[in-house]
Amino acid sequence: MLWILKYFFEIVRTGIFLLVTGCRGPSGFGSASTAEEVTEGIDASGLTVIVTGGASGLGLETARVLALRGAHVIIAARNLRAAEDAKNSILEQCRTANVDVLKLDLCSIQSVRSFVESFKALDLPLNILINNAGVMFCPFQLSEDGIEAQFATNHIGHFLLTELLLDKMKYTARVTGIEGRIVNLSSLAHAHTYKNGIEFDKINDQRSYEDKKAYGQSKLANILHANELSRRLKEEGANITVNSVHPGLIMTDLMRHSVTLMSKLN
Numbered sequence: 001m002l003w004i005l006k007y008f009f010e011i012v013r014t015g016i017f018l019l020v021t022g023c024r025g026p027s028g029f030g031s032a033s034t035a036e037e038v039t040e041g042i043d044a045s046g047l048t049v050i051v052t053g054g055a056s057g058l059g060l061e062t063a064r065v066l067a068l069r070g071a072h073v074i075i076a077a078r079n080l081r082a083a084e085d086a087k088n089s090i091l092e093q094c095r096t097a098n099v100d101v102l103k104l105d106l107c108s109i110q111s112v113r114s115f116v117e118s119f120k121a122l123d124l125p126l127n128i129l130i131n132n133a134g135v136m137f138c139p140f141q142l143s144e145d146g147i148e149a150q151f152a153t154n155h156i157g158h159f160l161l162t163e164l165l166l167d168k169m170k171y172t173a174r175v176t177g178i179e180g181r182i183v184n185l186s187s188l189a190h191a192h193t194y195k196n197g198i199e200f201d202k203i204n205d206q207r208s209y210e211d212k213k214a215y216g217q218s219k220l221a222n223i224l225h226a227n228e229l230s231r232r233l234k235e236e237g238a239n240i241t242v243n244s245v246h247p248g249l250i251m252t253d254l255m256r257h258s259v260t261l262m263s264k265l266n
């Protein structure tokens, strides 16, 4: 009997209950709320936002709704054709939307650096950075920099991107007086990682690689990154918040390496 109560408490504590039932939480919104509902009445004009992986899935919906609310949205994507299609689909729905597309492959350190150079050349402010792009459960693969692909894409690429854009975000927050926001898309999967959490000595070790735990490891890194950066920015007095979120369970192309999850899509 006690274990049932413990199990129930765990489901409520971790938010799974609210996630599955769609019940509204203290914010007044729940997992069934749409991005349009959550942002209703918000005027985002004057804000510049970068959304990584903004050409599809959750990133595209985020880009679409932020553009709808008036923000200048930069879709950062590795597939420029898909990003242009995404931009056009947003413009079809909202002719006044301000959307630009820039090339970013998070799996390449060189590409992250080039993206930041191109963005800085536009001489725009930067209010919001949404570290959304991700891959899940891929077979073992090393990036061009020799880093396991899930860790490289989900964490290292976003970590470097954030570091390189931080001065711009601090400057924007200082001169405008508007709080900057950094959001890392993480996952409940962060709890299902290797025994030691992040296996720093084995990140690129093919023999001990397990696709699901490697995903969990990269998502744990997203959370630790957000927590530590948030602490440092607070200590420094920078007017920028950093949060990580689990977005819920949404059937997107993210599931492409999971036979079980893909079968739910078809």
Ligand SMILES: NC(=O)c1ccc[n+]([C@@H]2O[C@H](COP(=O)([O-])OP(=O)(O)OC[C@H]3O[C@@H](n4cnc5c(N)ncnc54)[C@H](OP(=O)(O)O)[C@@H]3O)[C@@H](O)[C@H]2O)c1
Residues within 6 Å of the ligand: 052, 053, 054, 055, 056, 057, 058, 059, 076, 077, 078, 079, 082, 104, 105, 106, 107, 108, 131, 132, 133, 134, 135, 136, 153, 185, 186, 187, 188, 246, 247, 248, 249, 250, 251, 252, 253, 254, 255
């Ligand atoms: N969907 C869910 O249920 C769920 C649950 C928990 C967490 N999340 C998190 O939410 C985020 C978005 O997921 P999603 O469901 O929207 O997935 P998705 O539909 O597969 O979208 C992911 C996006 O990331 C891009 N991307 C992948 N590798 C990249 C790279 N190396 N450089 C630049 N962009 C890259 C993809 O571009 P390509 O099309 O070129 O691959 C795609 O546009 C991820 O971080 C994921 O871990 C999702």
